[in-house]
Amino acid sequence: xxxxxxxxxxxxxxxxxFITILSKRTVLTxxxxxxxYLISLVLLQEAIAFFAAEKYQNNFATYHIYSPIELYxxxxxxxxxxxxxxxxxxxxxxxxxxxxxxxxxxxxxxxxSSANTYFxxxxxxxxxxxxxxxxxxxxxxxxxxxYVLSGFWLTLCFLFYWSITFVGWGLFTxxxxxxxxxxxxxxxLYFSNLVxxxxxxxxxxxxxxxxPSSE
Numbered sequence: 001x002x003x004x005x006x007x008x009x010x011x012x013x014x015x016x017x018f019i020t021i022l023s024k025r026t027v028l029t030x031x032x033x034x035x036x037y038l039i040s041l042v043l044l045q046e047a048i049a050f051f052a053a054e055k056y057q058n059n060f061a062t063y064h065i066y067s068p069i070e071l072y073x074x075x076x077x078x079x080x081x082x083x084x085x086x087x088x089x090x091x092x093x094x095x096x097x098x099x100x101x102x103x104x105x106x107x108x109x110x111x112x113s114s115a116n117t118y119f120x121x122x123x124x125x126x127x128x129x130x131x132x133x134x135x136x137x138x139x140x141x142x143x144x145x146x147y148v149l150s151g152f153w154l155t156l157c158f159l160f161y162w163s164i165t166f167v168g169w170g171l172f173t174x175x176x177x178x179x180x181x182x183x184x185x186x187x188x189l190y191f192s193n194l195v196x197x198x199x200x201x202x203x204x205x206x207x208x209x210x211x212p213s214s215e
Contacts, residue, residue, distance in 0.1 A: 013194050014042060031214040041070060042070075061113070067119055068098050069099075071095060071099075077091070079092060079165045084137065118195035124166035132159075134151060148210055149210065152202075155208070168185050
């Protein structure tokens with residue numbers, strides 16, 4: 001499968017996910033709207049990254065800008081959907097801290113001309129921790145069946161994707177430096193994207209049958 005076909009397949013999955021969420025936009029809770037913003041942001045980033053790659057043969061700079069915004073949006077989702085985080089405004093605080101750390105990484109460690117893998121590892125850690133807070137709240141809420149909570153399924157999607165991202169980018173950095181062949185890792189990361197967006201689409205397709213996040 002060549003790059004163009006892979007990109008088209010990925011884009012189809014992404015667009016279907018976006019359309020599915022868009023169809024539910026009027027009934028989304030404040031927390032779940034952040035997922036809508038996230039998918040919209042991903043679509044915009046992919047368009048900009050594709051343009052940069054075609055015109056400048058390098059789109060690393062776009063990810064230096066996109067990644068901290070992505071983390072901020074994800075933090076806002078968990079900050080609204082998890083009671084403990086919402087009460088202490090943890091989502092906003094961590095999101096802003098992530099932006100600062102991203103800037104420091106770009107200035108001192110990985111310039112715009114290189115991939116921001118260090119920040120991606122940091123972002124993965126943060127999202128995984130937020131997922132664990134979310135799952136803890138689900139476990140403690142004994143009065144609710146977790147299988148009917150949209151937040152439970154969304155958290156599993158995030159946990160799956162970002163756990164693979166954490167391991168994947170760590171191996172990617174190692175394999176590029178040592179083995180000069182990161183193709184297997186790229187393949188795993190690619191298919192994890194497809195699974196992630198499929199999961200998000202399924203959750204919002206069944207949104208009317210689930211209890212929305214933060215409710």
